[in-house]
Amino acid sequence: MDWRDTGILLSARPHAETSAILEVFTPAHGRHMGVLRGGASRKQAANLQPGTQLDLTWRARLEDHIGAFTVEPQRSRAAVVLADRLALAGMNAVIALLRFCLPEREPHPALYRRSEALLDLMGQGELWPLAYLRWELALLEEMGFGLDLTACAVTGATEGLVYVSPRTGRAVTAEGAGEYADRLLPLPPVLRGEDPESDADIARALGTTGWFLEHRMAQALRDKALPAARAAYVDRLMRLAHPSPRPE
Amino acid sequence: MARLPGLGPRSARRAVLHLMAKRGMLLMPLAEAMAEVARTARDCLNCGNIGTADICPICADEARANGLLCVVEDVADLWAMERSGVFKGRYHVLGGTLSALDGVGPDDLRIPQLARRIEAEAISEIILALGATIDGQTTAHYIADQLEGRVALSSLAQGVPVGGELDYLDDGTITAALNARKRM
Numbered sequence: 241m242d243w244r245d246t247g248i249l250l251s252a253r254p255h256a257e258t259s260a261i262l263e264v265f266t267p268a269h270g271r272h273m274g275v276l277r278g279g280a281s282r283k284q285a286a287n288l289q290p291g292t293q294l295d296l297t298w299r300a301r302l303e304d305h306i307g308a309f310t311v312e313p314q315r316s317r318a319a320v321v322l323a324d325r326l327a328l329a330g331m332n333a334v335i336a337l338l339r340f341c342l343p344e345r346e347p348h349p350a351l352y353r354r355s356e357a358l359l360d361l362m363g364q365g366e367l368w369p370l371a372y373l374r375w376e377l378a379l380l381e382e383m384g385f386g387l388d389l390t391a392c393a394v395t396g397a398t399e400g401l402v403y404v405s406p407r408t409g410r411a412v413t414a415e416g417a418g419e420y421a422d423r424l425l426p427l428p429p430v431l432r433g434e435d436p437e438s439d440a441d442i443a444r445a446l447g448t449t450g451w452f453l454e455h456r457m458a459q460a461l462r463d464k465a466l467p468a469a470r471a472a473y474v475d476r477l478m479r480l481a482h483p484s485p486r487p488e
Numbered sequence: 489m490a491r492l493p494g495l496g497p498r499s500a501r502r503a504v505l506h507l508m509a510k511r512g513m514l515l516m517p518l519a520e521a522m523a524e525v526a527r528t529a530r531d532c533l534n535c536g537n538i539g540t541a542d543i544c545p546i547c548a549d550e551a552r553a554n555g556l557l558c559v560v561e562d563v564a565d566l567w568a569m570e571r572s573g574v575f576k577g578r579y580h581v582l583g584g585t586l587s588a589l590d591g592v593g594p595d596d597l598r599i600p601q602l603a604r605r606i607e608a609e610a611i612s613e614i615i616l617a618l619g620a621t622i623d624g625q626t627t628a629h630y631i632a633d634q635l636e637g638r639v640a641l642s643s644l645a646q647g648v649p650v651g652g653e654l655d656y657l658d659d660g661t662i663t664a665a666l667n668a669r670k671r672m
Contacts (some may be wrong), residue, residue: 253590257494316660318622320618320663320667323668332622332626416569478648
């Protein structure tokens, strides 16, 4: 068994003294693991930072074996984000969520393309936090928990959508919500495709997507808490939006 | 011996046979030294360095109380800094880096002790000498968040190593070096 593909490195953990077990996200083979001989060497350390784009060849005697990788680095993303607190937190969140929710060896080419494009944007300009929000929506959809924000679930109206039903993930208008408004989640305009006025708008929208990630996807997948890296990213974004005064 | 890092069964066997052959010259002094280390070595209560007393020689040295504090990941990094002989301040050993993969959170590192040392030792600048890795810099940013406004913070530069030729550098190092370029 063997294949060749490109992929995003999600993690590299030491295996014995000289090897590493790589976890990568590829377009055709999904989240895939394999041993990299010599992966613990210092020479490889720069190439094996999470987020690195790799050219991969995987070989195993049988398909269900963990197999061995040979890798060729295509481009490093770590160097771009290391000095940028928000971008580093964003990259950690993307990688942690991919590791958390993707089943092993199940291809998700559309999500892969979005993830690759998002990681390439990070640290280059200020547009990527919005791209991150869209990526979370795509992640929810790909995992089967997509939000339907096109029309009100109660009245069918397409205007004045201000809530999301936590049960169905569908948009609701104020009049459709009626007395149940306090049980619904807010639907920030940026989630409906409007441009955000500031990072605070994006952070508020991440609060809504975060609810579905935590209470729908995480519970259905493993019944575990979401990776702390996502909360750290949202916290970082909130801090940027509302900087606290420095102590004297 | 074969369980030690860097030693396989063959090399461990060679080392043991060599020690046995030079029992008086090598084996006995080594055994006594190791017994002494096992008996006396402990973590410095102040910085986390390894020493033979509760407070390590670096922390006990008043000449090094110059207001500079260098934060390193582990004792090996502290020794590497000391080998250079350039840094004349004190250290703080975190005991690792934040890592979601390994489940290492802020409470598992010696970050609260670091915060306490700022006032106790009148620290004026903290140098974050953590690895240029995702985990290392995530930790550095976390510490910077915690201490921002209380003390001056700096970090080591990233870029071309001494003796390094661009042709042999990975693209990540070249990117970091270019981003951290300085005016001449």
